[in-house]
Amino acid sequence: MKVIVITGGPCAGKTSALTCVRERFEQAGVPAYIVPEAATDLILEGVAPWTCSSVLDFQTRVIALQLERESAVAEEAKKAERDAGEPVIVCDRGVFDSGAYLTDEEFSQALAGNGLDRIHALSRYDAVFHLESVAKDDASAYTRQNNDARFENAAEAADADERGLRAWALHPSVHVIGNFASFEEKVDALCTEIGKELGIPELVFHRHTPILVSACLLGEPCRYDGASVPCSAVQALAESRKLVPVCPEQLGGLPTPRTPSEIQLDGRVVDRTGDDRTAAFVAGAHKALSIAREQGCKQAILKSRSPSCGVHQVYDGAFSGALVPGRGVAAACLADAGIELFDELDVS
Numbered sequence: 011m012k013v014i015v016i017t018g019g020p021c022a023g024k025t026s027a028l029t030c031v032r033e034r035f036e037q038a039g040v041p042a043y044i045v046p047e048a049a050t051d052l053i054l055e056g057v058a059p060w061t062c063s064s065v066l067d068f069q070t071r072v073i074a075l076q077l078e079r080e081s082a083v084a085e086e087a088k089k090a091e092r093d094a095g096e097p098v099i100v101c102d103r104g105v106f107d108s109g110a111y112l113t114d115e116e117f118s119q120a121l122a123g124n125g126l127d128r129i130h131a132l133s134r135y136d137a138v139f140h141l142e143s144v145a146k147d148d149a150s151a152y153t154r155q156n157n158d159a160r161f162e163n164a165a166e167a168a169d170a171d172e173r174g175l176r177a178w179a180l181h182p183s184v185h186v187i188g189n190f191a192s193f194e195e196k197v198d199a200l201c202t203e204i205g206k207e208l209g210i211p212e213l214v215f216h217r218h219t220p221i222l223v224s225a226c227l228l229g230e231p232c233r234y235d236g237a238s239v240p241c242s243a244v245q246a247l248a249e250s251r252k253l254v255p256v257c258p259e260q261l262g263g264l265p266t267p268r269t270p271s272e273i274q275l276d277g278r279v280v281d282r283t284g285d286d287r288t289a290a291f292v293a294g295a296h297k298a299l300s301i302a303r304e305q306g307c308k309q310a311i312l313k314s315r316s317p318s319c320g321v322h323q324v325y326d327g328a329f330s331g332a333l334v335p336g337r338g339v340a341a342a343c344l345a346d347a348g349i350e351l352f353d354e355l356d357v358s
């Protein structure tokens with residue numbers, strides 16, 4: 011059973027993101043259990059930093075409630091585990107969030123008051139995902155209206171965000187999700203990080219932006235020998251994602267079928283007869299990038315080992331069948347432009 015924390019500054023979209031994450035786990039067939047946030051519930055029940063004897067007192071109570079809830083949810087998840095598969099427990103904040111409001115010494119006291127130390131508290135969670143408050147990028151977008159327990163102004167919210175991040179600094183797997191043009195993109199970025207961390211491909215690929223794909227993986231007969239190399243895992247993604255097929259070599263003006271080419275040690279692309287095809291490969295790479303930009307693609311799934319599309323390895327340039335680490339011409343161009351690349355084998 012994996013336990014992750016989704017946390018963040020005030021007005022980071024955490025509550026709405028949790029709903030989306032739960033849905034995405036369901037769609038992926040992964041049982042997910044949510045541990046509700048303790049601090050907000052306590053404040054809404056009238057137990058707040060300003061009603062307790064001290065902030066330390068309040069945060070000690072927050073940690074106590076958090077631990078109680080985590081244990082109760084873990085017990086439920088364990089009971090269902092045999093029937094439903096390995097569950098994921100998603101905590102809406104974790105005990106280290108209390109550290110953002112306390113000195114180091116006070117936080118140690120709050121943990122000790124709950125029978126914990128930092129090492130054991132950290133080991134409760136496999137990974138932490140911190141959503142940045144909108145206040146960090148755009149104070150005018152910050153609001154208190156959608157949360158009755160929120161009391162900070164925009165500057166205080168940005169500061170609380172920083173303190174929250176610092177409070178988790180000792181955890182070995184903290185992922186920071188920044189702000190995007192739309193909330194949907196922020197959720198996509200969060201799900202991608204969770205999917206990569208937990209090894210769940212269904213979560214890795216964006217729902218709200220199209221994915222660029224090597225056309226041959228979708229069954230287009232565009233390979234050098236006139237064949238296609240359909241990949242069932244990539245084809246299956248078409249049911250839930252918008253895929254944008256491209257063949258950089260065809261886009262560069264090369265015919266199909268064509269003589270196979272390989273990248274040379276000096277960076278030129280030469281076909282088996284010795285003709286230099288570099289210009290066509292570069293032109294095709296730029297056209298593929300233009301299409302990716304026009305369509306708003308931020309991720310690409312590309313064909314393994316191709317001199318255009320290879321993500322991790324390419325052939326060594328001697329037409330010997332040997333592979334070397336490296337990228338195809340189009341793959342390198344897309345990666346330089348900030349597009350996140352996946353090899354077809356990363357998906358299968």
Ligand code: SF4
Pocket residue numbers: 224225226227232233234256257258259260313316318319
């Ligand atoms: S250039 Fe890319 S998309 Fe075109 S056939 Fe080769 S691997 Fe497939």
